[in-house]
Amino acid sequence: xxxxxxxxxxxxxxxxxxxxxxxxxxxxxxxxxxxxxxxxxxxxxxxxxxxxxxxxxxxxxxxxxxxxxxxxxxxxxxxxxxxxxxxxxxxxxxxxxxxxxxxxxxxxxxxxxxxxxxxxxxxxxxxxxxxxxxxxxxxxxxxxxxxxxxxxxxxxxxxxxxxxxxxxxxxxxxxxxxxxxxxxxxxxxxxxxxxxxxxxxxxxxxxxxxxxxxxxxxxxxxxxxxxxxxxxxxxxxxxxxxxxxxxxxxxxxxx
Numbered sequence: 001x002x003x004x005x006x007x008x009x010x011x012x013x014x015x016x017x018x019x020x021x022x023x024x025x026x027x028x029x030x031x032x033x034x035x036x037x038x039x040x041x042x043x044x045x046x047x048x049x050x051x052x053x054x055x056x057x058x059x060x061x062x063x064x065x066x067x068x069x070x071x072x073x074x075x076x077x078x079x080x081x082x083x084x085x086x087x088x089x090x091x092x093x094x095x096x097x098x099x100x101x102x103x104x105x106x107x108x109x110x111x112x113x114x115x116x117x118x119x120x121x122x123x124x125x126x127x128x129x130x131x132x133x134x135x136x137x138x139x140x141x142x143x144x145x146x147x148x149x150x151x152x153x154x155x156x157x158x159x160x161x162x163x164x165x166x167x168x169x170x171x172x173x174x175x176x177x178x179x180x181x182x183x184x185x186x187x188x189x190x191x192x193x194x195x196x197x198x199x200x201x202x203x204x205x206x207x208x209x210x211x212x213x214x215x216x217x218x219x220x221x222x223x224x225x226x227x228x229x230x231x232x233x234x235x236x237x238x239x240x241x242x243x244x245x246x247x248x249x250x251x252x253x254x255x
């Protein structure tokens with residue numbers, strides 16, 4: 001399917017989604033709906049293991065197109081935007097945001113909604129919502145769960161620019177890549193996941209989500225069930241353990 005505001009490339013077990021609405025990759029309702037459609041087209045595809053979300057070299061995305069953030073369309077825009085994160089949440093494949101240059105507002109929020117987050121050294125992020133009389137709904141939900149709360153309070157209330165290095169220091173960004181070698185280093189990072197069993201990774205991710213959103217006793221019970229009833233039924237779980245016992249590399253069948 002052809003999309004107007006994004007590019008979707010599939011190579012092997014990796015899908016790469018590029019936000020493509022230059023020069024600033026502003027997100028209109030239509031653009032967000034197209035991203036949702038693309039994500040849904042990838043949902044539960046057994047031949048994929050990783051989704052990489054990217055923007056341009058200089059700008060990942062400068063956020064929502066505020067021309068549509070008006071009373072007549074604001075509700076629709078926010079509903080569609082929130083749905084994007086619900087879609088990301090339910091996907092089995094590992095999602096990675098790969099940010100070069102600048103990510104502002106909703107652009108940064110999209111990166112926060114993925115499972116993993118890498119950025120080029122020198123990349124800049126900001127949440128300037130309060131200067132416009134609003135606040136960032138997704139960042140206000142996600143950032144306090146993954147970064148020091150006082151830093152999050154500062155980033156959201158002041159809207160100041162935050163460097164990729166600062167985000168890496170606080171555990172928001174997983175890896176920092178040299179801009180001159182960004183694609184090469186990103187490919188190496190992605191290969192760390194595609195070298196493993198997709199169904200095993202999906203269950204390992206699901207187990208962590210159980211821990212995020214449940215009490216300790218609830219999550220332990222659910223994770224035990226995932227391990228014994230789902231994981232141990234996989235051919236790849238048996239193959240991985242057999243390979244370890246036999247001193248050889250596993251051969252994954254992704255089932």
